[in-house]
Structure formats: C-alpha cells, structure tokens
Amino acid sequence: DAGITQSPRHKVTETGTPVTLRCHQTENHRYMYWYRQDPGHGLRLIHYSYGVKDTDKGEVSDGYSVSRSKTEDFLLTLESATSSQTSVYFCARSPSGDYNEQFFGPGTRLTVL
Amino acid sequence: AQSVSQHNHHVILSEAASLELGCNYSYGGTVNLFWYVQYPGQHLQLLLKYFSGDPLVKGIKGFEAEFIKSKFSFNLRKPSVQWSDTAEYFCAVSSSNTGKLIFGQGTTLQVKP
Numbered sequence: 001d002a003g004i005t006q007s008p009r010h011k012v013t014e015t016g017t018p019v020t021l022r023c024h025q026t027e028n029h030r031y032m033y034w035y036r037q038d039p040g041h042g043l044r045l046i047h048y049s050y051g052v053k054d055t056d057k058g059e060v061s062d063g064y065s066v067s068r069s070k071t072e073d074f075l076l077t078l079e080s081a082t083s084s085q086t087s088v089y090f091c092a093r094s095p096s097g098d099y100n101e102q103f104f105g106p107g108t109r110l111t112v113l
Numbered sequence: 114a115q116s117v118s119q120h121n122h123h124v125i126l127s128e129a130a131s132l133e134l135g136c137n138y139s140y141g142g143t144v145n146l147f148w149y150v151q152y153p154g155q156h157l158q159l160l161l162k163y164f165s166g167d168p169l170v171k172g173i174k175g176f177e178a179e180f181i182k183s184k185f186s187f188n189l190r191k192p193s194v195q196w197s198d199t200a201e202y203f204c205a206v207s208s209s210n211t212g213k214l215i216f217g218q219g220t221t222l223q224v225k226p
Contacts, residue, residue, distance in 0.1 A: 033213075042117075042119075042217050045213055048212075059215075094212050100212065102159075104158070107156075
C-alpha cells in the first residue's frame with residue numbers, strides 16, 4: 001500500500017444510520033484529507049486535517065464530520081446517511097500543505113439504500 | 114471559486130498513438146498543478162506536478178505536461194501510449210498552503226492493443 005489504509009473497503013447501509021469510515025497512515029504525515037469520488041465530478045474535498053484535533057471544511061462538507069485524535073487516524077462520520085452520500089471515499093496523506101503530493105488510500109465504496 | 118475542467122471524458126486510442134488530455138483551470142493567482150492517474154483497481158498516484166520553473170514538466174512512464182499560463186492550461190501528453198496506460202486521469206490544482214486540491218472531472222483512457 002501507499003502507507004495509508006482505509007476501512008471498511010465496502011459498506012452497504014440504510015438511510016438514516018450513522019456511518020464511520022476510518023483512515024490510517026503509517027508515515028506520520030501532518031496533513032490528511034477526505035474526498036469523495038462521483039462520476040462526472042472527479043474527486044471533491046470533504047474535510048481535511050492539518051494536525052491532531054485541527055480540521056477544516058472542504059467544498060462538500062455538509063452532512064459529514066471528522067475527527068483526528070491521533071496523527072495516524074482520521075475518521076469520517078456520516079451522522080445520518082442519505083442516498084446522496086453513496087459514493088467512493090478516498091483518504092489521502094501529505095507531509096505538508098506546500099508543494100507536496102498527496103498519497104491516496106485504496107478507497108471505500110459506500111452504498112446507502 | 115476555483116474550478117478545473119478536463120475536456121475529454123472518455124478517450125479511446127490504439128497502441129502507439131499519441132495522447133493529449135486537456136486541462137484548464139480558473140484561478141488568477143499562483144497555482145500548483147498536478148496530474149494523477151488511477152489504474153484499474155489501484156490507488157490514485159501522482160504522474161507529475163508543476164510548481165515553478167520550466168513550464169514543461171516530465172513525469173513517470175513517459176508522460177509530460179506543459180503549463181501555459183496565458184491559457185490557464187496544463188495539458189498532459191505522451192508520444193506513444195501503451196495498453197498499460199489504460200486508466201483514469203485527473204488534473205488537479207492547488208492554490209493555498211493547505212494543499213487542498215481541486216480536481217477535474219477525470220478522463221477515462223482506454224488503449225486498445
């Protein structure tokens with residue numbers, strides 16, 4: 001892997017249920033990101049973190065929350081899943097915000113029925 | 114708001130054909146530019162990036178891209194594609210020191226053997 005894993009890899013859930021996706025990195029990178037990938041939209045940033053307990057919103061943050069209590073873990077929570085949140089979710093890590101590539105996880109395919 | 118537009122959504126080429134994928138962005142300030150690739154079943158990975166200097170940048174696997182500031186473009190090229198180049202290609206732009214990326218919609222490239 002790219003020093004970053006996601007769990008679960010696949011999940012099917014029902015509308016209205018809470019869902020938490022986990023991203024785990026082994027490279028001690030300061031920055032972590034959550035994206036969603038939808039056909040015709042590419043990847044869109046949901047939330048990102050620039051350190052433990054430091055997070056900020058991306059362009060499509062409504063309906064999502066995040067937490068980062070340790071450098072290596074970045075959690076994405078859907079408090080009450082909706083069908084519009086059916087998507088593939090990618091996590092990424094980066095050592096800094098400047099001039100560095102992001103290293104992506106394998107993705108989580110979430111289906112909300 | 115920043116945006117990134119990839120002109121070709123689905124490209125089909127025969128092996129040895131030349132490739133050019135278009136990418137235009139809308140932002141008036143200093144930008145960092147990236148091309149990422151997602152091979153079937155794999156993570157997104159960086160092909161190449163531009164931050165400053167020579168506007169013609171070379172990446173992995175024989176890819177290159179040219180930054181034309183006056184046209185707000187960062188087109189990806191490869192002189193001769195191979196079947197193994199079959200993948201989805203994403204152009205992305207970052208303009209802040211948080212590393213937040215704005216992605217284009219993606220281009221699916223299918224190379225016929």
